[in-house]
Amino acid sequence: MHPLPITDSTRVLVLTGAGVSAESGIATFRAGGGLWESHSVEEVASMAGFQSDPQLVWNFYSERRRGVLAAEPNAGHYALAKLEERLGDRFLLTTQNVDGLHSRAGSSRVLELHGNVCMTRCLVCARAPFSDEALHLDSLPACEVCEASGRDSLLRPHIVWFGEALDGQVLARIDDFISEAGADLLFLAIGTQGAVYPAASLVDVARRVGGSSYLVNLDEADNASQFDHIVRGKSGEVLPQLFGLSSEQSN
Numbered sequence: 292m293h294p295l296p297i298t299d300s301t302r303v304l305v306l307t308g309a310g311v312s313a314e315s316g317i318a319t320f321r322a323g324g325g326l327w328e329s330h331s332v333e334e335v336a337s338m339a340g341f342q343s344d345p346q347l348v349w350n351f352y353s354e355r356r357r358g359v360l361a362a363e364p365n366a367g368h369y370a371l372a373k374l375e376e377r378l379g380d381r382f383l384l385t386t387q388n389v390d391g392l393h394s395r396a397g398s399s400r401v402l403e404l405h406g407n408v409c410m411t412r413c414l415v416c417a418r419a420p421f422s423d424e425a426l427h428l429d430s431l432p433a434c435e436v437c438e439a440s441g442r443d444s445l446l447r448p449h450i451v452w453f454g455e456a457l458d459g460q461v462l463a464r465i466d467d468f469i470s471e472a473g474a475d476l477l478f479l480a481i482g483t484q485g486a487v488y489p490a491a492s493l494v495d496v497a498r499r500v501g502g503s504s505y506l507v508n509l510d511e512a513d514n515a516s517q518f519d520h521i522v523r524g525k526s527g528e529v530l531p532q533l534f535g536l537s538s539e540q541s542n
């Protein structure tokens with residue numbers, strides 16, 4: 292496998308999905324046995340679901356929190372952190388994953404499009420989202436800030452649910468990176484089925500500015516035809532090779 296054609300002017304925009312964390316033992320969504328096979332999206336990943344049964348939703352995210360806290364980054368996460376070390380500001384990582392494993396592997400230019408499962412925010416007040424590793428199993432967490440002002444309010448997971456908008460500032464940073472890069476852009480999607488928007492359309496935006504596009508995925512993705520180059524395989528095995536890392540560098 293040839294390393295990616297990264298020159299001194301190349302700017303690399305990466306989009307990762309659940310497949311990148313599969314080798315860390317975290318379940319993906321759409322495969323057989325994936326999370327959306329055993330759970331209803333409407334029940335656990337929508338505001339209507341939370342309003343109807345907040346404990347069911349907290350139990351679901353508490354279990355995911357438990358899984359993430361027990362997991363470790365894998366060779367794919369580490370390879371991306373190494374690439375960032377080499378490229379600095381010519382690198383940006385956007386992830387649909389909520390597991391925080393990219394940051395734990397050492398990546399710092401990371402934008403979490405769908406939130407973070409180890410963060411919580413208030414349903415009502417404007418306090419900033421905060422780190423929360425507690426498991427709210429069979430007990431609903433209340434907001435202390437609201438309680439102190441005599442209001443009742445529930446805390447919710449800091450996750451973008453279906454029907455909710457992505458953070459506009461995050462999207463603007465991605466747009467800026469793409470337009471500044473222009474034809475120097477190399478867009479690389481990894482471990483994502485390409486079924487959820489707007490993430491799945493980033494490849495089209497990259498192509499519109501004249502950038503090249505690569506997909507690393509285990510199975511056929513829904514938007515595979517949009518990519519210039521496709522590498523089928525496991526990200527933990529493929530990425531160190533694509534980034535030209537020796538086996539010592541990728542550990």
Ligand code: OAD
Nearest residue numbers: 308309310313319320321387482483484508509510525526
């Ligand atoms: P999916 O579960 O839809 O797709 C994961 C993809 O990763 C599949 O195409 C697999 O073939 C591939 N894959 C599995 N293991 C891999 C490996 N080791 N290396 C490379 N590829 C591998 O997950 P996403 O596309 O990330 O949103 O899902 C996008 C969003 O849908 C999620 O962020 C989540 C979900 O609903 C929210 O919860 C808001």
